[in-house]
Every structure is written in C-alpha cells, then in structure tokens.
Amino acid sequence: MTSPTLDLRSAFAAIANTLSEEKIAHAFIGALPVLAWGRVRATTDIDVVVVVEDNWERLSAALKALGVEQHKQIGPADETDSLPDVAVFYTSGDSPVRIDVFIAKTQFEQAVVATARHATALDVSVRLARPEASIIYKLLAQRRRDLDDIDGIFEARRIANDPLDWRFLEHWSAEWGIEDRLAPYRVRYGPSE
Known part of the structure; x- marks a missing residue:
C-alpha cells in the first residue's frame, strides 16, 4: 500500500x-x-x-x-x-x-x-x-536569514512581555565560543542592569 x-x-x-x-x-x-x-x-x-x-x-x-x-x-x-x-x-x-x-x-x-x-x-x-535555544542555533549558523530570525525572536518576545533567559544565552554562547556573536544582541535587547 x-x-x-x-x-x-x-x-x-x-x-x-x-x-x-x-x-x-x-x-x-x-x-x-x-x-x-x-x-x-x-x-x-x-x-x-x-x-x-x-x-x-x-x-x-x-x-x-x-x-x-x-x-x-x-x-x-x-x-x-x-x-x-x-x-x-x-x-x-x-x-x-x-x-x-x-x-x-x-x-x-x-x-x-x-x-x-x-x-x-x-x-x-x-x-x-525554547526561544533561547533557537537563538543559539541561529548564532551558530550565521546566515542572513538566521540573523533576521534572531532579531524577530528578540522583538516578538519583547512585545509579548516574555523576557528571554540571558543566563541560558550567555552560558551556551560561552560553551560554543560565540560570545562575540551574542554581544550586539545584548546591547540592543539585553536586560538593563
């Protein structure tokens, strides 16, 4: 069949x-x-x-x-x-x-x-x-579409008042050695301290 x-x-x-x-x-x-x-x-x-x-x-x-x-x-x-x-x-x-x-x-x-x-x-x-894991995958891939997706996730979570877990993002970006890729997003979307 x-x-x-x-x-x-x-x-x-x-x-x-x-x-x-x-x-x-x-x-x-x-x-x-x-x-x-x-x-x-x-x-x-x-x-x-x-x-x-x-x-x-x-x-x-x-x-x-x-x-x-x-x-x-x-x-x-x-x-x-x-x-x-x-x-x-x-x-x-x-x-x-x-x-x-x-x-x-x-x-x-x-x-x-x-x-x-x-x-x-x-x-x-x-x-x-979860959104944070999606961001890490997209930071690893670094294609233009992935970078647009990252901005979209940050913006949508902000509009939904659903803050992202920066500890997760920082931990896994450090594990993958891509902290420099996350840094601009922290400036634009990170929590104010």
Whole structure:
C-alpha cells in the first residue's frame, strides 16, 4: 500500500505525533520555533533533534511507515558511534518535504530537548526548542536569514512581555565560543542592569 503524499504541515503533524507515540524525546528546531517565538516566515523543511539512545531503528521504521524515507546520513565523526549525527529524510510525492533528524549527542542538544516547550507552529501543538535555544542555533549558523530570525525572536518576545533567559544565552554562547556573536544582541535587547 502506498503512503499518502504529505505536505509540510501534514508531515510536521505526522512526525510530531509519531515522536510522541514512540515516546522519543525531541524538540523541533530551525524555522518552526521561529514561527512560534519570532516573526512568521516561510519554510520548506522540518528540523528536529531527538534523543534516541537504543531506539533509532524503531524511529526509522515509524517514519518509514509514514512514507518518509531516509536518503542519507551525515556522520558519525567517531567510527565507534553507530548513530548518525544527522539523518536526512524525504516524504514521498511530487513535492517532497525534507526532514533533517539531528541525533542529540552534545550537552547543548540534550539541553535543547530537555528544555523544549509545548507551543503551536503551523497550527500544530508540538515540542519546540525554547526561544533561547533557537537563538543559539541561529548564532551558530550565521546566515542572513538566521540573523533576521534572531532579531524577530528578540522583538516578538519583547512585545509579548516574555523576557528571554540571558543566563541560558550567555552560558551556551560561552560553551560554543560565540560570545562575540551574542554581544550586539545584548546591547540592543539585553536586560538593563
């Protein structure tokens, strides 16, 4: 039996539901949290970080049952590690949706999953990376779109009177050695002391 074609929203909802049903700790990252914490913008893919431990095969099988096929994997850098760093999946159909599944291997990724918040993106209630984690990911990436997303998150949180946790931002920017990238945002958006 052929699986139905999934558009972005349907794929997002199906993957979120599957992760919850399979009890896989996760947090959606990338553009999807920006839809909840920042400005609305277009996106064409789904990024999710997962804690899989010993259930990677179960997760892969559950995604395959949705009609989502793995196309490639990146890593691991360590040949003793059996899990990929990132697995790239696509939905079937004429307009496939790319799904990047990041395996939580770093302390930061573990913290992203542990501190994820329930929120709504694309009219789907899911576990999203908290705004501060989204900012750290965007500071690491440094693309023009990511920098716009950072401003959007800071501005939207200020308008919503939902202050950001600067301790989280400063801790993880120091861990990644990107304090200099966070500094201009502290000047513009940081708490007055």
